[in-house]
Amino acid sequence: MNVLYLFVCLLVNSASCQTVCDGGPPSAVIEAKINEGIDRLMALRNQDWGWVNTPQAVLGLQLGRPGSIFGLNMTLSKIETEIGSQSNRNVGKLALYAMALKAICEDPSNFRGINVMQLVQQAMSAEFRSQNGTLNSKPRSHWYQLALGFQAQCVLGDSIVPIHLSKLIQYQNMNGSFGHSSSVDVTSMALLALSCVRDRNEVADTPILASKVNLAIQKAIVFLGRSVISDRNNVWFGNKYSTPGALLALKEANRDGGPNIQYCSHVVESMLRQPLAEEFSAAVAQMLPALNGNSVLSLMGNVTCPTPDPIPDQYQPADVTSLVHSCNDFQLGNFFQEFFKVRINVRLSVITPDTNQVPYNVIEVPNVEKDNTLLQVLQQAQCNTDIEFETLNTAWGAMLVSVNGVRANPNKREYWALVDGSSGSFLPTGVSTYRPSDDEHIALKLATW
Structure with a gap:
């Protein structure tokens, strides 16, 4: 595998790239892997019909294959309980809840009497507000969480505070990354958020901010391209866990004519080779949307939700075996x-x-x-x-x-x-x-x- 060639393919809209980025694995093979991922997530479901990170699992399932969440009513009750808990009120988790609700055709602005989007907005403001009310230069939590907040606000049509967006761009590293200078995960989340907000009026109507957003996008694309590695015949962006998010972020960043990145055959084939039987829910939930080519940006506008699959006979969620050994x-x-x-x-x-x-x-x-x-x-x-x-x-x-x-x-x-x-x-x-x-x-x- 020529890693440099893949890097060029990701950055340049050229016909010569199509031999690498097109002609990936057959759809039946990808569908089989999606089935495996769905089965794994359902096996990791807890007895209360949620997951360790319920909104992340719901998003992964619904973006991977709409209608695959059987037992949805019980999961909705679990989500209602979780949102009511103060421990789930950080901006990243609230953003995931809001987008997960949209993915299953629930109203995040009025979910069983809870305005989740208002909670996201409040949490975003709190990220930059110190205890004495002044504006902080950095968020209280992490840029990853903040990027999720921007994604939720953009996808769900909520207002975006330009000064908050400017601070995200301000702290982009010289090499184009966000967060740690080698973080593919944080950079992918930030790139996905920036790719969404660049068309919003708050950005498009402000030429200086629009220019900064577009420059930040290009720098992040270059960083992710340089993060491509070849490992034991597999090709990853950073590592196998950060690859799905990077694929989707690059797809959205290049949606105006870029190559079909998420199906670059070598990367997708590497994902398909990975066994899921021992993976944790987060890894599976991130892989499913990438295999299906659906990022959270696909939730913009109207969303159609097929009737959920029926609960299979003999299925009963059970807590995952404890990791503690005697x-x-x-x-x-x-x-x-x-x-x-x-x-x-x-x-x-x-x-x-x-x-x-x-x-x-x-x-x-x-x-x-x-x-x-x-x-x-x-x-x-x-x-x-x-x-x-x-x-x-x-x-x-x-x-x-x-x-x-x-x-x-x-x-x-x-x-x-x-x-x-x-x-x-x-x-x-x-x-x-x-x-x-x-x-x-x-x-x-x-x-x-």
């Missing part, structure tokens, strides 16, 4: 049990601002079963009383929130980062999916974003 699971077995197993050693370090010096204290975790996840390694170390930690269940799997009694404070923009202890680079996936190799050194670092 300490007995990590004990060595007898000779016959161990004969076919491969054991490795993993090293861990915990880094906080108080211990941010070299060399770090290294925790040896011996006799780890090969292919165990980092979460299992941490659980094994905890069973050995070498470390204490807590996780939070999310749509992407477990998220580390506390290590040795030190809890990441979101109000201070803190989080526990997973870092390669040798190179200092971030691990490509989270604790639930990353599988350490023999003698690998992994650092748990209290960082800020």
Whole structure:
């Protein structure tokens, strides 16, 4: 695969690109993968008929295949309950609720007496307002959340505050990215939002702002093009988890004559090769719309909702099996049990601002079963009383929130980062999916974003 050629194809509207961007996998193959994704999301449904991130799952299903959400009435009741909870009142989550409701033909401005769009507007304003009422230069939460807010406001026809949009553009990095300088995810969300708002009156009627928006779009396109990597015969934008969002963002950014990016054969084939049986709901919910070529921008205007599929016989949602293992699971077995197993050693370090010096204290975790996840390694170390930690269940799997009694404070923009202890680079996936190799050194670092 010539990665440079794909990069050029993504940026240039040229007939020579069509051999790469057209002629992708047969629709029947894509449809089969969508079926697999729908089955996986339904298997991850909780007993209350929601998901760990209910609006994200609803959006993924409805954009992947409209009408695929059987048991919709129970899910609507779950959404009503979730929106009423203060813990779901951040701007990103509210934006997802608003767009999910539109996707299933519910009115976000009057959903069972709740004006979700008003809540989005209030949350967007609060992002830039300090406690004393002055205007902050950065949002309180994260640019990813803010980009979701812009998407919801644009898609659902709500008013957009130009000064908020200007601040998003102001903090675009020199290389065209948003958020972290290598973040494909945040850049894709911002690009999708900018691609939507560029045609809004608030932007089009203000030449200076319109020029800034268009320049930011072009810079983001270049950044995403440069993020293309080839990994074991797969082609990704950053990694496999950030690829679906990047594909849809590039499609919308190039909708006025650009190549049919979302079906660039090598990228789509890479997505189709990925098994979904062990993926978490967030990964599946993002892949389904990309396979179907539908971003949230397809929700603009009138939306038609087919009658939902009937609930299959014998179907009953059940909570996903706990990721917590018993300490007995990590004990060595007898000779016959161990004969076919491969054991490795993993090293861990915990880094906080108080211990941010070299060399770090290294925790040896011996006799780890090969292919165990980092979460299992941490659980094994905890069973050995070498470390204490807590996780939070999310749509992407477990998220580390506390290590040795030190809890990441979101109000201070803190989080526990997973870092390669040798190179200092971030691990490509989270604790639930990353599988350490023999003698690998992994650092748990209290960082800020």
